[in-house]
Amino acid sequence: MERARVDHETKHEIRAAETGSTGTWASIRETLKVGIQALLIALVVRTLLFQPFNIPSGSLVPTLLIGDYLFVSKYSYGYSKYSLPLSEFIPVKSEGRVWAAEPKRGDIAVFKLPKDNATDYIKRVIGLPGDKIQVIDGVLNINGKPVKRERIADYETIDPYGQATKVPQYMETLPNGVVHRVIERDGDNGFWDKTELYTVPPGHFFMMGDNRDNSTDSRDLANVGYVPFENFVGRAEMIFFSIDEGTPAWQVWNWPAKVRWNRIFNTIH
Structure with missing residues (x-):
């Protein structure tokens, strides 16, 4: 019974680690997505609307x-x-x-x-x-x-x-x-x-x-x-x-x- 409880706890920790890893990659992908969208918007504005000069x-x-x-x-x-x-x-x-x-x-x-x-x-x-x-x-x-x-x-x-x-x-x-x-x-x-x-x-x-x-x-x-x-x-x-x-x-x-x-x-x- 003790061993079964240890195995259960170990599996729970593994699932938590996997979930944490997945969440980290999802966060990175979301950050990249927002960054790419911002760059595209900036490119459209610069090309079609306004361009800064000094x-x-x-x-x-x-x-x-x-x-x-x-x-x-x-x-x-x-x-x-x-x-x-x-x-x-x-x-x-x-x-x-x-x-x-x-x-x-x-x-x-x-x-x-x-x-x-x-x-x-x-x-x-x-x-x-x-x-x-x-x-x-x-x-x-x-x-x-x-x-x-x-x-x-x-x-x-x-x-x-x-x-x-x-x-x-x-x-x-x-x-x-x-x-x-x-x-x-x-x-x-x-x-x-x-x-x-x-x-x-x-x-x-x-x-x-x-x-x-x-x-x-x-x-x-x-x-x-x-x-x-x-x-x-x-x-x-x-x-x-x-x-x-x-x-x-x-x-x-x-x-x-x-x-x-x-x-x-x-x-x-």
């Missing part, structure tokens, strides 16, 4: 600053090959867009640099297909007419030597009524303040930075030039985080002093 250069100052983190809507212009993550590694050549909606003049948009179809650039849409664009003595001209600009208070910035300085700032009004700020670091005598006359080809767009003397954009035909419609990734919508230039976002202990709290959740115009 601003590494000052070409769109004063609108966007180095250290701004923003959401770009992928659906605004429809979808092309370049809407997909790691599109530069996709060997299939594809032209055109699905559910296409052309960018509007004044939009700030992310696009793949035509030179390599891989590097992400962000600039403002200035010229539409067929437009004639020229900069004359610092004044933007579209289709033979100077764009209205009004001098406002100087913009405080840092010069190439790290010294605080003030530069001319203007409110510029594009032909469709979009109003935005631009700065002229070198006044109206910068390298790109007197340009040739550009004619935007069909299916292409002319992009410029708001920091007119510190932006490599469509004025530089050798390095950027006209941007094909299929190269557009999406439209910049909102700043979701912003931190002082030179401060990594992962240094959370610097956030109270370094985060630009007044820029968070600002819409982009």
Whole structure:
């Protein structure tokens, strides 16, 4: 009788161990399932809806600053090959867009640099297909007419030597009524303040930075030039985080002093 009781207890312990093992594997499988589902949802959101970007250069100052983190809507212009993550590694050549909606003049948009179809650039849409664009003595001209600009208070910035300085700032009004700020670091005598006359080809767009003397954009035909419609990734919508230039976002202990709290959740115009 004693032996029977021991055997019974041993079997009970074995069943308990097996049940515990099964429960552990079930928990692991459930965790993996949730993780995979979360990754798939994130991939769908990033591919079809919104993609985060950060601003590494000052070409769109004063609108966007180095250290701004923003959401770009992928659906605004429809979808092309370049809407997909790691599109530069996709060997299939594809032209055109699905559910296409052309960018509007004044939009700030992310696009793949035509030179390599891989590097992400962000600039403002200035010229539409067929437009004639020229900069004359610092004044933007579209289709033979100077764009209205009004001098406002100087913009405080840092010069190439790290010294605080003030530069001319203007409110510029594009032909469709979009109003935005631009700065002229070198006044109206910068390298790109007197340009040739550009004619935007069909299916292409002319992009410029708001920091007119510190932006490599469509004025530089050798390095950027006209941007094909299929190269557009999406439209910049909102700043979701912003931190002082030179401060990594992962240094959370610097956030109270370094985060630009007044820029968070600002819409982009």
